[in-house]
Amino acid sequence: MKRLVLAVLAIVFVAVVYLPAQAGAQFLIPGAESALSVSFSPQYPAPDSNVTLTLQSSLYDLDSSSVTWTVNGKEATSGDAATPVNVKTGPLGSKTDVRADITGPNGSASATATIIPSSVDLLWESDSYVPPFYSGRALPSAGSRVRLVALTHFVRPGGGEIPADQIVFTWTKDSEVLGDSSGRGKSSITVDGPTLFGTETIVVEAASLDGSIAGQALIRIPDTEPKLTLYENHPLFGVLYHQALGATTFVPKNEMSFTAVPYFASAVSSGDVGLQYEWRVNQSPITTSPTHGNEITVNAASSTGLMALINLSLTHVSNYFLSAAGSWSVTFNKSGGPAGGDVFHQ
Amino acid sequence: MLRYAVAAIVVMMLGGLLGWYMFVNKQVATTLGNDAARGFGTSASFGSSAGSTYTNNSAGSTLPDVQAGTGNPAPRLWKVASTPVSGAGFAASSTQLYFAERSSGNVLVADPFVSSVTRLTNTLLPKVYEALFASDGSVLLRSTTDTDTISTYAGTVSTTTDEGPVPLTGTYLPQNITAVSVRSPQQLLFLVTAPTGGAAGVTANWRGSSQKPVFASTLQEWRVWWLADGRMYVAQKPSDGVMGYAFTLKGGALLSLVNAPGLSILPRTDSTALIYSSSAGGVNLFGQTSASATPVRLSVRTLAEKCVWAPGKDLIAYCAVPQVTPTKVDYMEEWYRGATHTSDAWWKVDVSSGTAQSQFTPDSGTSFDVEHPVINENGDYIAFINAADKSLWMLRITP
Numbered sequence: 001m002k003r004l005v006l007a008v009l010a011i012v013f014v015a016v017v018y019l020p021a022q023a024g025a026q027f028l029i030p031g032a033e034s035a036l037s038v039s040f041s042p043q044y045p046a047p048d049s050n051v052t053l054t055l056q057s058s059l060y061d062l063d064s065s066s067v068t069w070t071v072n073g074k075e076a077t078s079g080d081a082a083t084p085v086n087v088k089t090g091p092l093g094s095k096t097d098v099r100a101d102i103t104g105p106n107g108s109a110s111a112t113a114t115i116i117p118s119s120v121d122l123l124w125e126s127d128s129y130v131p132p133f134y135s136g137r138a139l140p141s142a143g144s145r146v147r148l149v150a151l152t153h154f155v156r157p158g159g160g161e162i163p164a165d166q167i168v169f170t171w172t173k174d175s176e177v178l179g180d181s182s183g184r185g186k187s188s189i190t191v192d193g194p195t196l197f198g199t200e201t202i203v204v205e206a207a208s209l210d211g212s213i214a215g216q217a218l219i220r221i222p223d224t225e226p227k228l229t230l231y232e233n234h235p236l237f238g239v240l241y242h243q244a245l246g247a248t249t250f251v252p253k254n255e256m257s258f259t260a261v262p263y264f265a266s267a268v269s270s271g272d273v274g275l276q277y278e279w280r281v282n283q284s285p286i287t288t289s290p291t292h293g294n295e296i297t298v299n300a301a302s303s304t305g306l307m308a309l310i311n312l313s314l315t316h317v318s319n320y321f322l323s324a325a326g327s328w329s330v331t332f333n334k335s336g337g338p339a340g341g342d343v344f345h346q
Numbered sequence: 347m348l349r350y351a352v353a354a355i356v357v358m359m360l361g362g363l364l365g366w367y368m369f370v371n372k373q374v375a376t377t378l379g380n381d382a383a384r385g386f387g388t389s390a391s392f393g394s395s396a397g398s399t400y401t402n403n404s405a406g407s408t409l410p411d412v413q414a415g416t417g418n419p420a421p422r423l424w425k426v427a428s429t430p431v432s433g434a435g436f437a438a439s440s441t442q443l444y445f446a447e448r449s450s451g452n453v454l455v456a457d458p459f460v461s462s463v464t465r466l467t468n469t470l471l472p473k474v475y476e477a478l479f480a481s482d483g484s485v486l487l488r489s490t491t492d493t494d495t496i497s498t499y500a501g502t503v504s505t506t507t508d509e510g511p512v513p514l515t516g517t518y519l520p521q522n523i524t525a526v527s528v529r530s531p532q533q534l535l536f537l538v539t540a541p542t543g544g545a546a547g548v549t550a551n552w553r554g555s556s557q558k559p560v561f562a563s564t565l566q567e568w569r570v571w572w573l574a575d576g577r578m579y580v581a582q583k584p585s586d587g588v589m590g591y592a593f594t595l596k597g598g599a600l601l602s603l604v605n606a607p608g609l610s611i612l613p614r615t616d617s618t619a620l621i622y623s624s625s626a627g628g629v630n631l632f633g634q635t636s637a638s639a640t641p642v643r644l645s646v647r648t649l650a651e652k653c654v655w656a657p658g659k660d661l662i663a664y665c666a667v668p669q670v671t672p673t674k675v676d677y678m679e680e681w682y683r684g685a686t687h688t689s690d691a692w693w694k695v696d697v698s699s700g701t702a703q704s705q706f707t708p709d710s711g712t713s714f715d716v717e718h719p720v721i722n723e724n725g726d727y728i729a730f731i732n733a734a735d736k737s738l739w740m741l742r743i744t745p
Contacts, residue, residue: 121591121605123582125567132490133475135651136682137567137585149564151591151600188564219589229683236449237430238473238489242733244685263683269494292492 035059038100038113041084044215047092047117047153054084055100055111065104072097089117093155120206121151122217126193128226129267131241139224140193142321143266146221149188150204154213162208172203184209193266194223196321226265228314228326233259233295250331255299262294262314266322270294274318280311300332307331420458422742423708426729427454427463430736432487434729435479436722438531443722443729444485444503445738446477451487453503453514458727458740466503468511480530481723484552485514488526498523500535500552519554529572536560536572547580547595561595573615579603584610586676587626604634604641608678612650612663619661619697623650625678629671633697635661642700646693647671649678653695654719654728661697664705664728664743666690666716687734689713692741706741714739 036059041052053069055062060081067081077085081102089096096115102108125147126140140146150169154162165185171178173191181189187206194200199222207214230245239259260270260277267275277293279286286296298308308330316322427445434445443456444466451471456463466483476488483503490496501516524545525538535554538547538561545568547561561570561580571579580600581592590609593600604611608625618637624630631648632641646667653665668688672681680686691707708714714737719730728741 119602121602123565123591125565125582132494132496133488134682135569135583136679137583137588137590139585139588147565151602153602227683229685231684236472237736238448238475240430240684241475242684242736244683246685271493 036100036102036109036111038098038111040113040115044120045089045115045117046119047089047094049089049117050086051089051115052084052086053098053100053113055081055102057109060102060106060109061104062102065102065106067100067102070099070101087115089115092117092119092153092161093157093159095157116157116213118155118213118215119153120204120215120217121153122148122202122204122219123151124148124202124219124221126264127266128193128224128264129270129272130263131239131261131270133241134263139264140221141224141226141264141266142193142196143316143319144193144264145190146193146200146202147188147190148202148204148219150206150217152187152206152215154206154208154215156213162213166209167206168209170205170207172205174201194221196223198223224264226314226322226324227263228312228324229261229263230310230312230326230328231259231261233257245328245330247327248329248331250333252333254301254332254334255297256330256332257295257297258310260294260312260314260326262324265314265324266316266319274316276315276317278313278315281308283309283311298330298332300334306334417460420461420740420742422745423706423712424458424461424740424742425737426456426740427738428735431477431731431738432474432736433477433479433485433718434731434738435485435530435720436481436727436729437483438481439723441722441724441727443727443738443740444479444483445729446474446479446485446487448474448736450474451477451489451499451514452511453483453485453501455483456738456740458742465511467501467514469501469514471499471514478526478528480528480533480552482531482533484533486519486526486528486535488523496522496524498526500554502552517553519550524566525568525570527570527572529574529576531574534572536570536578538568538570540566560598561600562598563600571613573613575615577613577615579611579613581609581611584608584625584678586678592622603637606632610650610678612653612655614655614661617661619655621650621653621655621663621665621695621697623648625649627675628673629677631665631695633661633663633695633700635698642697644695644697644700644702646695646702648690649681652690652716652719654721656721656725657723658725663695663697664719664721665693665695665702666714666719666730667693669707681733684733687715690716692728705743 036057039054039056045051062081065081068078069076069085071087098113101110126138126144128138128141128144130138152167164187168184169186170182171189199220201220203218205216232240234240262270279288279296281298288296300306310328310330312326314324430448432446432448434443436443441458444453446453451474452465453467454463454465471487474487474489478486485501487499498519499516500519501514504512522539523537524540527536533552535550537550538545544564545566548557548559550557567583569581569583578595580595582590584590586608589607591605592603592609592611594603604622606624610623612621620634622632629647631644631646633644634641646665648665648667653663656662667690669691692705693702694705695702714732715734716730717733719728721728726743730739
């Protein structure tokens, strides 16, 4: 009798504990608990910006479901589960917890997400030539190189900013991952500039070591044609960088020294040994100093005409993509004055 | 046989001499060609009908030692110097304006109360492209060589001028300082050099010593500011349509300040107010009353570097605004290259209210393209350089 009672109790235990569990498992589709997710747009939300949240599911019929959105524990909105909603992020270092509860013909489900805003600044410059004291940016031309720096602004909620050496950077150039330049703490790279008439697309993705904060930046850098600019090289004042000579210029002198400046050319200086300046004055080739090929002096005192048509072409001994040309028509004053206060020509 | 040998030797010697003559002659022709291309042998500029150095120097290329004023105040718009200058700065608590001649590097002082200009120094430092002044007249004179090496001379002007011009005393700072800012009246320097692979910023005293590193970057092209209140800013050099970033420098860290395409900024001392401009298919000027305030687009369209903050509590700035709005997409780049110039008028901008009103418009016969404007401590005079010819001007703000 005692054995019979124990056997009955054992059967009841199995029936009560084990079988329902098996039955329940039969109704739960594998993966159903992760079949609902929330996607962001933009993928890496910036601080104090609007983020569009969209529910995604391959299991639940969102068109027939309703949703209740909860942001940081407070019900924010409810409605059609297929309709995206906007959420505003906080400042750097903030955290926004989002929860979506859906109810529909396939049952109920929920999904959660956490938004930690971040930003990545992608700074760049070229190593192309600009003269000393030039106030603007050097722009890349064919053959030059481009330096880039990613400045991340990753702040942990309740914590400090994550330093660059605690961040993994992945650099991509024209869809090709630059493996050697990517990695932990590699926040800067130098790459070849755009090809002739081309545009380089550089993308950097950055993520904290635990992956909780991530960001991305993209930049398109177009090729710039070198700008050959002609200036007077004044004996007292130096190169008059503030007065680029126009296509047609009158000078109240009978002699002038000129300096050509190859803005944005791939060179270390205007006298770079690789640069080849070919001058022509009134169609006649002019020999220049080997060390100052970008300078000539034109004297009209003993010439028959007063107009000098100056043509200049610039090439490079090894960079065949470097090519620039300029033409200036300069009319001299044969008498050499008055020169409007110029010291050598009263 | 001997006769043939002697004849052969003679022929060979003659041939050798002829070859040598032709070789030397060709070298001489090449040298003469190079010399001619450089201007050698052309009509002499010195001592000819074109004048001599002496006569030229006393005839207007450089200013006379003392340009005696009329004793009367200068006109509201005063052309202080017609010949190129390399920089200017007001003396402390004064309307006197220090400036440096581009040709000689001499320092002069202009006094609008009596319309006088007096030469203070006579040390020749030729072809000074950039000069920065502290409020006591100390000056940084910056020049460059044929190989683009930048030199910076930190000079101090003696205040004793009774005996006429005196030598400028000072020292050369390290070569190739790419950017510099003067913290005045403390007479401290924020220097940026560009060693291989980046930029290094240090603070230093006027002699360039007591250096402390404050900034490092793998990028080389920066503009820097060190304001009187001690705040430091760095910004990328701008280009039209290219995103530029500006940062506050704090404890060696770069804290984001503002970013915009073609960005140029003008920070204000004793305040976090900011004026900045953006050039991208047109120029726009923005004002921000504090670091946390929303920027407001101002009604005038000009570059931030054509503006100067007025002293005082009110967020007032004076901006030189092109009378014809530039429409070129690469206006700023052309302006920096000296390929385009504008004719400006002065506007008073109230950043707090976001309004602007005309302050001074030159008459039809006068044109200036303002750069490097500075204002005196009382806020009643603005000095600026005309970017078109590097002449120096002074404007009394009140009519």
